[in-house]
Amino acid sequence: MQPFYKDREIADKRVALTSSTWKALHGLRTPGKSLGDTVADLIAEHQKRMLERDLEEIDTGGHFVPWDEAKRELGL
Numbered sequence: 001m002q003p004f005y006k007d008r009e010i011a012d013k014r015v016a017l018t019s020s021t022w023k024a025l026h027g028l029r030t031p032g033k034s035l036g037d038t039v040a041d042l043i044a045e046h047q048k049r050m051l052e053r054d055l056e057e058i059d060t061g062g063h064f065v066p067w068d069e070a071k072r073e074l075g076l
Helices: 017-028 033-061 065-073
Strands: none
Touching: 017 033
16 A cells, blocks of 8 residues: 555755744745645746746847758757
């Protein structure tokens, strides 16, 4: 029989936070979520914003090559 948490990581690390940071983090926590879940959500949101920023930068200043030309150059 598989443990019910087989698809979840076990939290075994500790992070020291100042009281004000802990209060701010706790204030962001939604009911039913742990502080670890909240941190994971914040990381995912940050990564999404970074990707959007990078894609916007590429879109505004990037040099684009037609797909057929890129395939030829890459030997695809």
